[in-house]
Amino acid sequence: RGVTYGEMRRLRGLMLLVNPHSGRGQALSLFSNHIQRMLTEAGLPHTLIVTERQNHARELVREADLTKWDALVIVSGDGLLFEVVNGLMERDDWEEAIQTPLGILPGGSGNALAASIHHYTGSPPGSSEELLVSCGFLLCKGLVSRLDLASVxxxxxxxxxxxxxxxxxxxxxxxxxxxxxxxxxxxxxxxxxxxxxxxxxxxxxxxxxxxxxxxPPLDGASPQGQATSFCSSVFCQLPKASPDQGAAHTFHNSCNSNNATKGCRSxxxxxxxxxxxxxxxxxxxxxxxxxxxxxxxxxxxxxxxxxxxxxxxxxxxxxxxxxxxxxxxxxxxxxxxxxxxxxxxxxxxxxxxxxxxxxxxxxxxxxxxxxxxxxxxxxxxxxxxxxxxxxxxxxxxxxxxxxxxxx
Ligand code: ADP
Ligand code: MG
Structure with missing residues (x-):
């Protein structure tokens, strides 16, 4: 018998941030029609927060107690995730804060990241609703990967x-x-x-x-030398999955050492x-x-x-x-x-x-x-x-x- 989410550990829950004006203004109804039941059936507790204005989400995550959440999930287009990423990076504890798993459910008109993660699974492109459901399943699975950021x-x-x-x-x-x-x-x-x-x-x-x-890749901002692995599922605290167990995350081999000397000639x-x-x-x-x-x-x-x-x-x-x-x-x-x-x-x-x-x-x-x-x-x-x-x-x-x- 497989291990269920409940047996793994007590879940803290997902913070779901919804932009009610993204896309055709349907992010909330898309969520309740297609995703809510999925999360409930997967036993994933979640709290819905509807943003009231631009930068509301950015301010919220800047101040939030992140230990209360398994992940911050955006139900919107890419713009709301941009707020969340920057809110996390504006914190004094940015180094830890940016490790908070992020999730995306396409509810906007510009859903490029959602389309990208769907594409990476090898699935053929589908309608906007199919994309939403696909991202809902990925969220329920909870496999965490590292994500490159660019500083601008x-x-x-x-x-x-x-x-x-x-x-x-x-x-x-x-x-x-x-x-x-x-x-x-x-x-x-x-x-x-x-x-x-x-x-x-x-x-x-x-x-x-x-x-x-x-x-050659140098430290970049790789997880500051944290070479320790984690289980690939955000909802799980079982001992880490080793790479041969097919974990979704890939530690950039070259990231963990060789800081600052190789490659940086500036x-x-x-x-x-x-x-x-x-x-x-x-x-x-x-x-x-x-x-x-x-x-x-x-x-x-x-x-x-x-x-x-x-x-x-x-x-x-x-x-x-x-x-x-x-x-x-x-x-x-x-x-x-x-x-x-x-x-x-x-x-x-x-x-x-x-x-x-x-x-x-x-x-x-x-x-x-x-x-x-x-x-x-x-x-x-x-x-x-x-x-x-x-x-x-x-x-x-x-x-x-x-x-x-x-x-
Ligand atoms: P879309 O894909 O439709 O463009 P986005 O998620 O990119 O949707 O959001 C569009 C813009 O709305 C972004 O600039 C975002 O910061 C902003 N925004 C977020 N929440 C709100 C809100 N409650 N009211 C108005 N604008 C918001
Ligand atoms: Mg946008």
Whole structure:
């Protein structure tokens, strides 16, 4: 007889954070129609918290007693998880706080992380409701994986933590312009893409990056030398599952040692008040380190760094990405591409086939860090689909800094 959840230990419960306005405004009813019974049948106690305003969830998790919860679960789009990740990283005890398992149930219009974890299970893409149910099952299973985060530094000195994407140009504009089509749900990106194609423009700036192969993974922000394993299920305190038991988590082998010496050829790491220091970055006022690659072109249609596979439910932008691969998948499209060719790329992206399309304007490279300096005084940069301060920005990956309930 298998061990049931109840026999493993007393569960503390899930904190479920719902954004009632995400997507078509149906996150609450989606939850009660599709998920609530599933959690009850799995014997998972949970507390539903409906956010009242933007940044409510961020403030809540900044102050919360995290010892009371097995996991923080978002019922919304990626924007609410962005709040939670940053709320955790703003705590004095960020190092521990960011180890709190996170979960995601797609209730928004931009459900890229949910689509990514569904994709990683090997299941074929399905409707929005199928995606929700799939993520509900993953949540009930409770297998925890490590999740890469990127730290994103802005010109003001602000630093954010990102789990999904950094975008400038076409994709960032679509991200924001399409918010007014939120009522069509996930199709908002298709609509937004077509609208933006009609007014296609060029974005000028400088892009530089540290190629992944140039930089053997170093500490990043790997769990600060905690080489001890944990059972892969968040709901279980049985002795840890060894890797050969098929545990979902993968400790990046190279993460646990060799700190700071290998791979980091830059000057001293950028100091940080909270959060891991950015060992690969130098201050934005200084030129990028000489071993970085500076892109020759300065006219772009888009620049997009992805750390998970999906940009939206039906956009498989980075087919090669996984939860904790320790790299950012950087794409840029050089100016000069025709509208038709750009449309073909986005259509191919539905199946992740855009890279095989042989488009000479599309460049793809795996990087550990990047810097983007837009020349135009106004514009849009998004991080995880949320608008951030516009201007020079740089980012570096922190291997497996967070934990996510995934397949
Ligand atoms: P969607 O996928 O539909 O965009 P998100 O989860 O990304 O849904 O949320 C959209 C935005 O709403 C985010 O910027 C988030 O911070 C914000 N938000 C969260 N809770 C609330 C709320 N109660 N009222 C208004 N905005 C909220
Ligand atoms: Mg959003």
């Amino acid at each position: 530094s802005l010109a003001s000195g602000h630093r954010l933590f990102s789990f999904l994407s950094l975008a400038w140009g076409f994709v960032a504009d679509v991200d924001i312009e399409s918010e007014k089509y939120r009522y069509v749900g996930a199709a908002r990106f298709t609509v937004g893409t077509l609208v933006r194609l009609a007014s296609l423009r060029v974005y000028q700036g400088r892009l530089a990056y540290l190629p992944a192969e140039e930089s 000057e001293d790491p950028l100091p940080a008040s909270r959060g891991p220091s950015d060992s690969l970055l130098v201050p934005l006022e200084q030129p990028v380190p000489s071993h970085w690659t500076v892109v020759k072109e300065e006219n772009f249609v888009l620049v997009l760094a992805m750390y998970q596979s999906h940009l939206a439910e039906d956009l498989l932008a980075a087919p090669g990405a996984s939860l904790e691969d320790g790299v950012m998948h950087l794409f840029y499209i050089k100016a000069g591409i025709s509208r038709a060719a750009l449309l073909r790329l986005f259509l191919a992206m539905e199946k992740g086939a855009h890279l095989a399309a042989g488009c000479p304007n599309l460049v793809y490279v795996k990087v550990r860090a990047l810097r983007l300096e837009p020349f135009t005084p106004k514009g849009v940069i998004t991080v995880d689909g949320e608008v951030v301060e516009y201007g020079p920005v740089q980012a570096q990956v922190h291997d497996g800094l967070a934990r996510l309930i995934a397949g």
